Amino acid sequence: MPLPTRRKWWALAVVSLTQLVVVLDGTIVNIALPQAQAELGLSDSQRQWVVTAYALAFGALLLLGGRVADYWGRKRTFIVGMVGFGLASVFGGVAQSGTELIIARGLQGVFAALLAPAALALLTVTFPSGRERNTAFAVFGTVAGAGASVGLVLGGVLTEFADWRWCLLVNVFFVALGLVGAFLFISESKADGDNRYDLAGAVTVTLGLGSLVYGFSMAEAGWGNPQTVTFLILGVLLLAAFVWIEARQRQPLLPLRIVADRVRGGAFLIQAIAGSVMIGATLYLTFHLQIVMQMSALGAGLASLPLPLGTMLVAPFATKMLPRFGPRPLLIVGPVIVAAGLGYLSFITAMGSYWVEVFPALVVMGAGMALVFVPLQNVALAGVAPHDAGAASAVTNSAMQIGGSIGLSVFTAVYVGALAGDTSHLPEVLADAYSVTFVAAAIGMLLAAVIASTMIRGQKSQLLPSGSDAVLVHAG
Template identity: 40%
Template sequence: MSEARVASAPADIRPQVPLGLVVTISCLALFMVVLDATIVTVALPDMRTGLSLSTGQQQWVVSGYLVTLGGFLLLAARAGDLYGHRRVFLVGAAVFTVASLIGGLASGGGVLIGARIAQGAGAAALAPTSLSLITATHTDAHERERALSLWSMMSGVAGLVGVVLGGVLTAELSWRWVFFVNIPAGIVLLAIGARLVLPSALAERTRLDVFGALCVTLGIGALVYGLSEAADGWGSANVLLPLAAAVVLLAAFLVAEARSPHPLIPPELLRLRNLRVANLLMFCLGVTLTALMFFLSLYCQQVLGYSALRTGMAMLPITVVFIAGGLTSRRLISVVGPRPLLVAGGLLATAGIAWLSTISTDSSYPSHILGPNLVAGFGISLMLLAVTISGTVGVEPKNAGAASGLLNTSRQIGGAVGLAVLVNVASTLTSRASDTRGDLDALVQGYRAAFLVNAGLMLVAALAALALSAVGTAAAKHHEAPEGR
């Protein structure tokens, strides 16, 4: 059989495995990871009603997943290289599946948030190993490029399916099914993964920087918690103690990285200007991608009175244009290079989000929701591939995986930290407005303030892109950088 149809069993893969099966299992794993970042968004109001969640707990249903996903991505990628992709892949699938079951059965906010944190840890193991399975088996350049394109496209497809499926499941069954839907997919991953991937010998005399990974994850978690509690004032123990803990834990992470013989982030990467700027841009994109769906879902259901299903359908055009913009960027990037796309995309996103800040208690869908989100979504989609290429072109091959992982980590942590800040902004403005305005009008004032701050952040991203050194169009054309989530 030809190489296009059968893997020759490099790196942990069983001999004579059809490459189509490798791509299928890898794409299914990424689909689950990305789906769970978006599928819960539309279900949040029903979760709040069913479990009496506070505003902070609603935010943590999203942030808990993103914090652990971002915090453990680099550790999981390194563990797969050292201890075998099979072990990490199967452990990730098992943790993700069991956590989904617990989340669906949750009887309180604490259990639900704990399940989301566990889901994030499982997702952190699945995401990098799913990519490694493709790169290990596809040695032909053409087949590898096609497989990576399918894997990258799965991120956009999963985001699209997530908002719609979340609305359908919540409306027709209950919010619990946004978790239960993961269980059959997880069982398939476990069954096929166990048969597809060979066991490998344990690495000897190589230690993972587990302490560093725990410090950065707990530090970001403490930071997000402190920020989310600050709506009622910055002087309370609920704010100051977590923020102090975050400073200590993040400082411990930096010390651990400096002393570790096998750091999660190779020091030489931090000296690359383009990678530093690209991580800032990806952090900003993470904020916007997460906050846009979060606040839009709450606004549609809590202010406009949309059902969960109608909210999912209302957000569908946004995700469609998101995919279309991604395909457009693939064509344009080889013509103009990444930097012009980042500046143009950032300005479009700024304009769209600023337009969204004009919402009211009786906004029309075409002019106040659809229009601004199509503009913002297209701008964001122009940026994702461009920022990945800007951050990874010129990186030494031995550090390519770490550079890509760092970008993905910045995106997830940006989503968690940024959402905490914007929820704090919205809650503060809502609380102040509630003294003189009705409840719905006060909510809208908070959402408008959050969108304005987000628009300002995207303007900063557009300006920061000017600091990137030019990346040649030829390098961009031939660069095989997966977008991933």
Template identity: 40%
Template structure:
């Protein structure tokens, strides 16, 4: 059961970054415009982020096993269709369906882990594994994407999901227990405002990255998204069976963990996005070498998988989150020292080690804190909220930092490479400021230790 659920989660997370390295070849093959190419990534993020809350609560109400199997099947079929795409529109449509499947399976994965493994020590271990798999998946996606793009073609980046997806579905049908179904009505007003609100916000962030914060589409989308989210919170406070029970935020440690689950990806995603370009456009590395350049980050994240179940009961969440945020700040500040003449060693290598350790320590305890003592009936909603905040934070952070990058690189003098690196280092400085905010939020954790 653990293998089935973690494999599905890794497959979903990989798809967020695995396409990055393949984008130049996709553009050439399917004749994407420069602006249209961003939708290969954005279409998945938009739908996945917008539907996570609905997917989490639907699993609580209609059966998590059913929703997990349906979502994994849909994701697998969409991956096959995307790999066969003859045109740009076909690929984007397949990515949308992938997002729908991911939003159905993702929250149910976390909820099933929480309810199946109900003994506290076992639950802490599997949640740490889930968190480590989710975090390391971002770096592994770049490595896998580089390997497949270099050795086969960009289409194999999508085809690789098919055998794994089929195994996940077969194992889920065979081994996952029938989940408890809660007799209730789906909160449709909450579902509509939550889904449209989060999707509109994510679209606003994507528009900010493409057209700037002052563009009409950006401003309208962000304002509409804020209004819809505010309406959603009002509805949730009044409905007897809410999509997102606000009592989840009553616990101080859980509320703090939710806040950092939003902030940490804002700072961390910039490293993957900008360093992929630096390694290829400045250092001239191939797609394969670019993927392997992120190996130190992935290795440190996987190391945290083993350490968190031992460290969290011993020290509690506060020291771990503070240490992780501090390592992220140090890694990002080191990246502000990049120049067009920088090599991989030692600066980039050390920065990647710090970021791998920092993200692993900062994020891995959060899943445990949020999900370890949640009521079984609310597990899907809690998991959906966790992943929604993570996805929205990553989208917002990337949009803000890409805007900083664009503004600085356009005004920088000198060569094209100098302008590119100037924009990146300024974006890394802004990301370091966000990581420092993560450190400040971590100070509000109660210095308690989870029971084992």
């Protein structure tokens, strides 16, 4: 039975709030990391895993979370995800060691993987078609797109005027609102028919990605390090086993036809590289602002805003350009622009000015990212059968989180290698190491442009979803 109109819009407010929490938690902790590292005595490797644990668990379990929501019940999954996310946030907020904080962040990612697809599925069934659906998705996308900016500012305010722990504890407030709203305004729904969980696929892909990320994180001790090689090989073997399992499952976690298409496969690779920059490289920018430039937590949060705000401002123009030029030119030019911004950022110095060395780079990167993110979701959904649309969208989001996990591990290895054993932590030494990290990120974005030019091929009409306008997506 359709929901009353007023109740539907309250349901939209609830699920939009949920998406805001999931996205802002990807950035709010970044601002707090220098203080958390100092208080808990985190090593640089542990510091990286505070971010990686969330992104890895979120990305690896997102497909399974979508299946759980569809089969078990979307409202039920939403509520369990909310409660679990809140409890994990409290655990992280009272953590007394780096290990506890990393575990808490991983648990946040696990429950976010339940929460995010359940929220999107609830939005889809609450607004099944028409103008109301377009309005609902526009509101949902706008709120989600603002999440990164809100996280940066809120993280700065809480760290500056309260304590870094409140960057986690503040989630309890959002969770409480979400739970009350869920019980009042959201109705239960789930998929019909014979539904089976692909547990073998879920286990192999999660362990495979975890092994791969851990192997990359160990590369800071050397690429020839036995642990590095062992975990990288194990990760590849487990992911190969995942492909073998999916090819034989009647109801696979990931229908291989989605990623086998050359164009969509290219889009997922570009999304992973973009994720590595948005999650990985920008974390080192936060460190530069606070540790080298001696900005306060709030100052660093505000100083980081030109990147997400630039993306939000340029995205509507990119959306208008998409039907006219098609996705391919945007996906070639966008990464090149981001790479140019990263290249400019690599010239940072210990005594440099923010307005000269950092601000212009962030504006350029934000504009370039808009040209990347707007076409990606459209390309990922082009030519996808309706019953595969949810899985294809989930893979796009998973690719960003997994790309961020792997990218952050690789950038950490590059950063440690650039330090060359220097533990002085002098501003000049750190700035040089961050500079090398930004160069590595720029190379990654140039690789994304090459992937776009070689894999995103076809007529403009073939590369966009039929019968619909361009889909405007957020960068989270």
